Amino acid sequence: MKKTILVAGATGNLGNRICRELIKRDADVSAIVRTATDPEKIVALKDIGVKVILADLNNIGEITDACSDIACVVSALAGLDDVIIDLQKRILDGAIQAGVPRFIPSDFCTDYNNLVPGENRNFDLRRQFKTYLDSTSIEATSIFNGAFADILKYYTPILNLKDRSIGYWGEKEDWKLDFTTMDDTAAFTAAVAMDDHAPRDLQIASFQISPRMIWTDIKEITGQEFRMQQLSSLEDFAEFIKKQRADHPAGENELYAKWQQAQYMYSMFTTHHHQLANQRYPDIDWTTGFTYLKTFVK
Template sequence: MNAKILIAGGTGNLGGQIIHKLLDEGAEVRAVIRPNTPLEKIGTLKQYDIGVIQTDLTNINELTLACKDVDCVISALQGLEDVIVDVQSALLQAAVNAGVPRFIPSDFSSDFTKQAAGENRNFDLRRKFHEQLEKAPIAATSILNGAFAEILTYGNPLLDLSNNSISYWEDENQRIDFTTMNDVAAFTAAAAMDATTPRFMRIAGFQVSPKELAALAGEMKEQEFKLIRQGSLEDLWAVIQRERAAHPEGENELYPAWQQLQYMRSMFSTTLFPLNNNRYSDIKLTGAKTFINSLLQVNTAN
């Protein structure tokens, strides 16, 4: 019989890609969405051959019914404490109530288990939810993928193709983890169909240092890339503290500028190890050369 998978957060970019990969794997998919979900997002979901359940995501009784006979619950939710802690907690309790054997939380990040509390606001929320997850009578698998490689397309100074420069903090030899969203979705779908996954699965399409990134981009563009050191990690932390104090409204925003800098600090502080890249032989993770080449093609076209 096909595995039955329930996903929350299916209207988001990552969630939508996970649904697509699950269907490719032959799964029977259900998506739970809020009653006030915009019609265009509902329409996008209904393009797939899946069940769409509109429900209050804090109503444990309704969520429990949605979880009936499900083999795995995937959370691809994004938000602040009301979502990452409160809604995920309701979803977790519903999964337990319905006897769902497995739960994949919305982590999809660098390895926050190796970072101190207080260094990254959004990671602290995941850590808080994990306190409940570890106590729940359900098998859980967190997927840690470093940064989504797509951030390099957003004018990130880490890779500036227009100015042929690579900006970094602390150490030009610090390797940074990147995985494309498509690869994360494929790995998540495979993990949801796999009853033997460990508690943490770490993947990285490529691990590259600023120095290596400059050399690779320079070789592919046939132009020299300049390395620009922005300062130490202590300097970056001082900037974060200053920006956070100056913009208290950011506490109610998912990605204020200071939070983005916290992500940058996390990227330059940890490297994923050990990697589970080879767990699924049919998934070929996108490497640095392939990804940068795609960026160069887009950059040239524009």
């Protein structure tokens, strides 16, 4: 008998990939989407074999109906408190009322459990939802994938292809950063959704790579020596972020405000994963750092 998995956030980049991976694993996949969802996105899901359930996501009754006979609900939602806390709570409550045994929250980020509350706004939202989730009877698994590898393409201080520089904070040129591709995250999430015995927290990384290792790989790929630079101490960076946030209050209503992006950078240089679960599902072929860099570094 096929497993029935419901995905929330299936029209997003990660959610769509999770649906594809679930179908590869022979799951019956449903997606709960807002009634006002772009019809083209609905067609795209149906074309890959996903059953689309239109629902008023403010209505617990409709969410509960969508969760009927579901083995696991996967949340790939992205947003601020109205989504990560309020909407996820409604979906979780509907799942519990429908008797769903397992739930995967939208914790696709660095493992925030040992980080200091207040240092990352978006992590704090997930931490707040986790408190509520853990107060319920449902079995849950959080997947911590570090940073999505895509950010390496976007001229962050860690790797800036425009000015051919590689940056780091503190004395962290050899600090290994956790990166996971969207495809690897989706494959692992699908495997977890099908796994009735998955533990509460799982850390993964397609590759763990330090600024110095990035420098070495870039040199091998391009023959060029990028400039390695210490950007500041971690203490000065933390103070800069606080000032930037205070000076730009409008960012509180932005998912990726500039100071929030800086908070992500800070967290990457203050914690990393020590217990990777990459080998839990042997069928996943993890992307290496060198292979990934070669896809966009010329």
